[in-house]
Structures are given as structure tokens and as C-alpha cells.
Amino acid sequence: MPIFKTMDKLKAKTTFKAIAATILFAAFYGVNFTALSADLKTDRQGVYLAPGWGKLSFEAPAAGTYSLPVIGQAADGEVLDTEGESQSLADLMDDKVTLLSFIYRTCDDVNGCPLSTMVLYTTGNKIAEQQGLKDKLRILTISFDPEFDTPEVMKEFSESLNVGKTIDWHFLTSQSDQAIKPVLESYQQSVVPDATNAGEGRNKFSHILRVYLIDRKKQIRNIYSMSFLHPDILINDVKTLLLEEAIAEAAINKK
Amino acid sequence: MNRINRSIVVSFLAVLAIGISATSSADETCMSPYMAKIVGQEDFVYVWTLGREGLGDEQDKMVTVDVNPISAQYGKVINSVSVGGRNEAHHSGFTDDRKYLWAGGLDSSKIFIFDVHTDPAKPTLHKTINNFVAKSGGVVGPHTFYALPGRMMITALSNNADHGGRTALVEYSNQGEYIATHWNPTDQDLRGAVKSGDYADGYGYDVRVLPRRNAMFTSSFTGWSNYMMDFGTLLQDSEAMKRFGNTVVKWTLHSRKPEKILDVPGAPLEIRCAWQPDHNYCFTTTALTSKIWLIYEDDKGEWHSKEVADIGDPSKIPLPVDISITSDDKGLWVQTFMDGKARYFDISDPFAPKQIYEKAIGSQLNMISQSWDGKRAYFTSSLLKNWDKKGAADEQFFKSYTWDGKDLKLEFEIDFKAEKLGSAHQMRFGAYGLYGMQRPDTTTQVESPSVDDGLASQ
Numbered sequence: 001m002p003i004f005k006t007m008d009k010l011k012a013k014t015t016f017k018a019i020a021a022t023i024l025f026a027a028f029y030g031v032n033f034t035a036l037s038a039d040l041k042t043d044r045q046g047v048y049l050a051p052g053w054g055k056l057s058f059e060a061p062a063a064g065t066y067s068l069p070v071i072g073q074a075a076d077g078e079v080l081d082t083e084g085e086s087q088s089l090a091d092l093m094d095d096k097v098t099l100l101s102f103i104y105r106t107c108d109d110v111n112g113c114p115l116s117t118m119v120l121y122t123t124g125n126k127i128a129e130q131q132g133l134k135d136k137l138r139i140l141t142i143s144f145d146p147e148f149d150t151p152e153v154m155k156e157f158s159e160s161l162n163v164g165k166t167i168d169w170h171f172l173t174s175q176s177d178q179a180i181k182p183v184l185e186s187y188q189q190s191v192v193p194d195a196t197n198a199g200e201g202r203n204k205f206s207h208i209l210r211v212y213l214i215d216r217k218k219q220i221r222n223i224y225s226m227s228f229l230h231p232d233i234l235i236n237d238v239k240t241l242l243l244e245e246a247i248a249e250a251a252i253n254k255k
Numbered sequence: 256m257n258r259i260n261r262s263i264v265v266s267f268l269a270v271l272a273i274g275i276s277a278t279s280s281a282d283e284t285c286m287s288p289y290m291a292k293i294v295g296q297e298d299f300v301y302v303w304t305l306g307r308e309g310l311g312d313e314q315d316k317m318v319t320v321d322v323n324p325i326s327a328q329y330g331k332v333i334n335s336v337s338v339g340g341r342n343e344a345h346h347s348g349f350t351d352d353r354k355y356l357w358a359g360g361l362d363s364s365k366i367f368i369f370d371v372h373t374d375p376a377k378p379t380l381h382k383t384i385n386n387f388v389a390k391s392g393g394v395v396g397p398h399t400f401y402a403l404p405g406r407m408m409i410t411a412l413s414n415n416a417d418h419g420g421r422t423a424l425v426e427y428s429n430q431g432e433y434i435a436t437h438w439n440p441t442d443q444d445l446r447g448a449v450k451s452g453d454y455a456d457g458y459g460y461d462v463r464v465l466p467r468r469n470a471m472f473t474s475s476f477t478g479w480s481n482y483m484m485d486f487g488t489l490l491q492d493s494e495a496m497k498r499f500g501n502t503v504v505k506w507t508l509h510s511r512k513p514e515k516i517l518d519v520p521g522a523p524l525e526i527r528c529a530w531q532p533d534h535n536y537c538f539t540t541t542a543l544t545s546k547i548w549l550i551y552e553d554d555k556g557e558w559h560s561k562e563v564a565d566i567g568d569p570s571k572i573p574l575p576v577d578i579s580i581t582s583d584d585k586g587l588w589v590q591t592f593m594d595g596k597a598r599y600f601d602i603s604d605p606f607a608p609k610q611i612y613e614k615a616i617g618s619q620l621n622m623i624s625q626s627w628d629g630k631r632a633y634f635t636s637s638l639l640k641n642w643d644k645k646g647a648a649d650e651q652f653f654k655s656y657t658w659d660g661k662d663l664k665l666e667f668e669i670d671f672k673a674e675k676l677g678s679a680h681q682m683r684f685g686a687y688g689l690y691g692m693q694r695p696d697t698t699t700q701v702e703s704p705s706v707d708d709g710l711a712s713q
Binding site: 066224227 | 289348352354404405406410426428429430432434437465467468469507509511530675690691
């Protein structure tokens with residue numbers, strides 16, 4: 001049974017669900033992450049966990065009380081979907097507010113790709129629960145390790161997360177390292193191959209964790225790293241963009 | 256992400272995981288928590304240098320010093336990139352991916368973006384921003400360049416309306432495109448902030464963040480009309496001497512909104528925030544009153560400012576300038592310009608810092624950069640073109656010391672005037688390992704850096 005089906009059956013309080021989700025994600029990714037301390041700040045090895053794994057230590061600013069200035073245009077690029085079909089990133093960003101992340105499937109850093117996938121999973125589910133918002137958000141997860149992350153691998157990954165009917169989430173890869181390179185450069189997603197870990201049968205990378213919030217005009221409106229990658233913040237930022245759109249539309253209609 | 260090279264370059268996250276019970280100190284801790292850190296031996300120090308009339312090409316330049324003892328070029332200037340004029344070169348800062356180094360001119364308001372990743376030994380000028388004042392809506396004197404994810408938060412010192420101290424934070428994308436201007440709160444426009452004391456001056460200087468508290472802090476210096484004035488003339492001008500900042504502002508980091516204005520009278524300059532996960536405080540020092548101030552959060556989540564120590568004899572105006580906190584939050588280096596001394600304070604009790612060491616470095620002293628392990632400390636001399644001392648007292652140097660916890664020992668020095676370079680100001684570290692590169696003079700594989708970010712201040 002996919003781990004998320006298991007997790008979804010947990011009808012406990014939010015904190016307990018967060019702990020359960022954390023443990024399940026850790027197990028799912030096979031991270032070196034045996035168990036958590038009670039306060040969710042560290043694992044047993046003393047590694048500090050990003051805020052996204054637990055409760056935010058401050059109240060996320062309320063949606064619509066702040067602005068998210070345009071950082072730049074979200075770049076287009078060619079990617080492959082889970083059926084191996086070529087897709088345009090720009091087309092995939094049509095119509096909806098988009099959250100875009102770069103990962104590699106075998107990433108085992110608890111505060112790296114597993115964190116972003118976990119936060120996007122929670123964000124997508126919470127958005128889907130709110131009336132009128134379910135169809136407003138799309139999530140794109142792109143692998144920068146096409147050698148191992150084939151369309152088949154990404155499909156398996158997608159299915160294991162069991163989000164098909166709940167979240168509009170696309171898992172993407174590319175034909176080759178050369179094919180994904182211009183996309184990474186466009187988004188300034190730094191990825192450094194880790195030569196010292198080669199020979200273990202899989203690629204390893206050092207990379208900056210980034211998740212991008214993109215509006216319906218395909219403009220980047222926020223970039224999250226580990227510290228602010230938390231569902232509470234992402235949800236309010238998505239709502240802030242939607243409120244901005246609603247206000248703009250109302251103003252046009254008034255004229 | 257992989258944290259696999261803790262001896263060469265690692266993120267603060269990894270360092271925190273390793274070093275939470277160990278003792279280490281670092282100038283790298285003075286930089287944004289959003290970037291990879293060099294915790295082993297740095298290869299280079301990049302020195303943002305003011306051009307001087309009658310010296311060399313007379314232009315501002317980014318000077319690269321080889322500081323790795325295994326290098327055949329150890330202790331030498333190995334590269335210099337001139338920018339085509341003099342701009343009152345002052346501070347610099349890396350982007351979050353550490354591929355580019357942004358450096359500003361306080362007079363021209365130009366920003367020079369250097370590529371430091373293609374060849375870390377030989378930075379090149381990648382881009383120049385010439386329209387900062389127009390784009391920002393009148394902000395003058397870009398000062399601190401502080402990395403946020405995909406963006407640079409830039410503090411400034413002045414404005415083009417009166418060239419006084421009212422100013423703003425300005426945000427740019429890593430690509431060098433303007434994003435937004437966030438004006439500092441004033442009595443005339445508090446912008447929603449709470450004025451907690453006597454001042455709401457709107458002045459600016461430095462910026463630091465504590466993401467775990469959704470907090471950003473700015474300090475306050477003085478405007479263009481003062482920092483470009485001759486220092487002796489300024490000291491005699493009683494009206495000009497009134498135009499210095501007296502505030503630290505606590506902002507909401509995520510929404511960029513000023514929240515609370517704290518009184519810190521006497522021109523608070525550099526801000527250094529503690530790194531340990533439960534240390535919700537930052538230090539600053541006041542140039543005019545020679546005090547260490549603590550900016551701290553109480554048990555109820557309220558932020559306060561408190562004067563916690565004297566620096567030297569304040570009546571003699573030693574003029575504290577750069578400061579540097581250690582990564583274990585136990586030590587604070589404080590440099591004083593007038594007497595040229597480096598002073599080390601024990602800040603184990605942040606409410607009661609105690610000076611435990613001092614050493615005269617030169618006739619004048621401004622900046623310090625320590626290695627992550629605290630074993631090496633580099634010093635430079637220049638404060639501002641018109642504030643540096645005159646004649647023989649105007650030494651311009653880069654000095655490399657080792658620190659054993661008890662004493663500073665000089666390893667080498669470079670006379671920037673004799674080398675016809677200029678006046679040495681701010682320093683930043685470079686390393687091949689940041690970019691997964693191998694040193695060209697060794698067969699040793701330099702492991703990839705870990706580049707986790709942000710958790711430094713969770």
C-alpha cells in the first residue's frame with residue numbers, strides 16, 4: 001500500500017499527522033533518518049530539521065496582507081512527462097498558479113528533496129480541501145537526474161504518492177543532462193554533481209533547495225529555500241496571488 | 256542534497272549538526288545563512304579596493320589574494336579586476352548560489368557583479384548596474400549585499416532628494432533586475448511600524464535576518480552628505496554631526512514590512528546575529544558612542560535593544576567599525592578604527608560581554624574576516640576615502656593572522672599602496688570546493704560543497 005494511503009488514514013491531530021508524515025516520508029526516501037526526537041527539531045543524529053517538517057515557529061502572515069513583487073519571468077523549456085511525451089513548461093503553467101520544484105529521486109538529504117516533496121504534498125492536499133481553491137493550483141516536480149529518473153521512474157514515484165485525483169501534480173524529467181541544463185540555468189538552480197560519491201550505483205548531487213511560486217502570467221513571485229518552505233507560508237502565498245487576481249478582475253469589471 | 260565534504264566546504268546546517276557542542280568561530284558566520292559556507296581552508300580572499308589618485312590605474316578594483324598555504328602563490332596578489340573609475344568602493348556580498356559577488360560604490364551608486372565561479376582565482380566583471388538610483392526611486396549609496404533565495408537584499412545609506420540619511424532597502428533578482436524598494440520607517444511615515452523609543456529616523460546601513468523568527472534587522476549610519484565629507488571637517492560641523500542614525504528596525508522578513516523601531520543611539524553599524532538555534536539575538540556596535548548593543552527577543556516574543564558593554568574608552572571615541580561573531584556565539588571581534596585595534600569579547604553571556612584580548616593591527620583598522628574554524632583572521636585598513644587618516648598614518652594593508660585562542664600571530668601582509676592597488680576595504684572568501692572544482696596545482700579531488708540553506712537560523 002502506498003505510504004500516503006497509510007498516512008491519509010491517520011485521523012489524529014495535526015501534530016501527530018505531521019510526525020507520522022515525517023516518519024513515513026523519511027522511510028519512503030530511505031533517508032539516514034532513523035527516528036525523530038519528540039520536539040521535531042532534530043533526528044537522533046542531531047541533524048536539525050527544516051521548519052517544513054513540523055510546526056512553523058511563527059504565524060505565517062495572513063493572505064492578502066502583503067504583496068509578492070515580480071522577481072522575473074518563469075522560463076519555458078522542454079521536459080518529458082511520465083508517459084515520455086514531450087511537454088512545454090510554459091504550457092504546463094497555463095491557467096493555474098504553479099509551484100515548481102527541482103529534485104532527484106534518490107536524494108536522501110532529509111532537508112532536501114524529501115522536504116520539498118513532503119511540503120508540496122501537504123500544501124496540495126490542504127489547498128484541495130478548501131472550497132474554490134482545488135482547481136487553482138498546479139505542482140510541477142522536475143528531476144535534474146534524467147539518467148536515473150526516467151519517465152517510468154517518475155511515473156512510479158507519482159503513483160506511490162497517490163495524489164492523482166487530489167492534486168494537479170505533474171512529475172517531469174528530460175531526455176538527457178544536456179536537455180535539462182538550459183532549464184536549470186534559466187531558473188538558476190545550482191546543481192553540482194558529487195564525484196566523490198560516484199560508484200555507488202546512483203548519482204549524487206549537491207544543490208540549493210529551491211521551490212518557485214509562479215503566477216498565471218508565468219511570473220516568478222516567490223522563491224523558497226529550506227527556511228520558508230512550509231505549507232502555512234505556501235498556502236497563504238498562493239491565496240495572496242489569487243486575491244490579487246480577484247481584486248484586479250473586480251477593478252476591471254467595475255470599469 | 257549531500258553534505259559530504261565537511262573538511263572543505265559545508266553548509267551551516269552541517270556545521271551546526273557537527274559543531275553544536277564543539278567550539279568554532281567564523282567570519283563566514285557574518286554572511287547570509289542562505290548560502291554554502293567554507294569551513295576548511297579558504298583558497299582566496301577577494302578584497303574590494305578603493306582606487307586612489309596617483310596610484311596605479313587609480314580605479315576601484317576587486318583584488319584576489321591567494322591565502323592557501325599549500326599554494327605556490329601563497330600570500331600574493333594573483334588577480335585584479337578594475338571597474339573603470341572610482342565609486343567609493345565599500346561592501347560586497349555573494350548571491351545565494353555563491354556564483355556571483357556583488358560590490359557597490361557609495362558615491363556613484365553603481366553595482367558591479369563579478370563572476371567568481373567560472374575561475375575562482377580570476378574573477379571577472381560580469382555586469383554593471385548603472386541605474387540603481389533611478390530604478391529604486393531615489394535610493395543612493397548601495398551598501399550591504401545580502402543573499403536571499405534567488406534575490407539580493409541591498410541596504411543603502413542615502414537618497415537623491417537631500418542626500419541625507421533617509422533611505423531604503425532595495426531588492427534585486429540574482430540576474431540583476433530590480434524587484435522592489437522598501438523605505439525605512441520615519442516619523443513622517445511609520446509604514447505600520449511601532450516607534451518604541453525616541454527615534455524613527457529612516458536611516459540605513461546593514462541588514463541581517465533570522466528566518467526562524469521571520470525577522471530582519473536594519474541598522475543606521477549617515478547620508479551621502481556626511482560620508483563623503485572630510486572627516487576632520489565633519490567632526491567640526493555640529494549640525495552635520497546631528498545627522499547620524501539612532502535606530503535598529505525589526506522587520507517581518509517574509510512580508511518585508513517594518514514592525515518595530517528600536518532606539519540604538521550613536522550610529523549602529525554592522526549587525527551580527529547569533530547562530531545557535533535558541534539564541535534569538537543579534538549584536539551591533541555604535542560608531543559614535545563606542546557601545547555594544549544587544550537586540551534580543553524576550554519570552555513573550557517582543558524585541559528590545561539594550562546597551563551591554565563599552566568598547567575601549569568611549570570618551571576617546573575609538574570608533575568601532577567592523578564586528579564578527581563566532582559560530583558558537585561565544586566570541587565577538589570588534590575593530591576600532593582610530594586606535595587600529597582588534598578587540599575580542601567573550602559574549603557567552605550576551606547581556607554582559609567582557610573584553611579578554613586586544614592587539615594593535617595598524618595605524619588604522621576597519622574590516623575583519625575570520626575563517627570558519629576561527630584559526631585565521633584577515634584585516635584591512637580603509638574606512639572611507641575621506642575618513643581615512645592622512646599622511647603616514649594612512650596605512651593601506653591586507654594582513655593575515657593566525658589565532659590560537661590567545662594571541663594573533665602575523666603570517667603575512669600586503670602593502671596595498673606599495674603594490675599600487677589602492678585602499679583595502681571589504682573581504683570575502685573564495686574556494687574551488689564551492690563549485691566542485693579541483694585545485695589546479697594538486698591532484699587531490701576537492702569534494703563538492705554542501706549547499707543546504709536557511710536552516711542555519713531555524
